[in-house]
């Protein structure tokens with residue numbers, strides 16, 4: 001009796017895999033080209049759009065971080081509406097941002113360089129560099145405000 005049912009040719013154990021039919025090879029090459037084009041296009045697109053349209057900052061711009069030198073006294077920024085801010089660098093890219101509006105009756109506090117603390121001129125309330133009340137009538141500390149650095153600029157969080 002002859003073996004007519006098994007018609008697959010014998011394959012050597014270390015023989016290379018047979019090539020797919022030519023139309024499948026073309027389909028695979030087209031898919032590889034398509035996927036490659038998508039990847040390169042996406043990388044290029046997002047790279048250029050980020051360059052051309054950088055992310056918008058979120059919050060009020062306080063200034064370049066280079067303006068707030070570590071170890072320097074706090075910088076009192078010009079008033080913005082009813083608000084005023086004091087910024088101090090603590091070094092290592094960290095900052096203290098305080099509301100510079102006195103918690104007693106809303107006067108703008110100043111920096112007393114001789115005493116090394118904030119002084120409210122209205123009723124002589126004093127605050128330390130973290131905003132804690134040192135003396136006088138203020139009922140609460142100066143609020144510490146959340147902030148962030150984007151690029152080389154310091155912003156208040158919105």
Ligand code: FES
Pocket residue numbers: 102103104105106107120121122123124125136137138
């Ligand atoms: S308003 Fe600042 S101490 Fe009164």
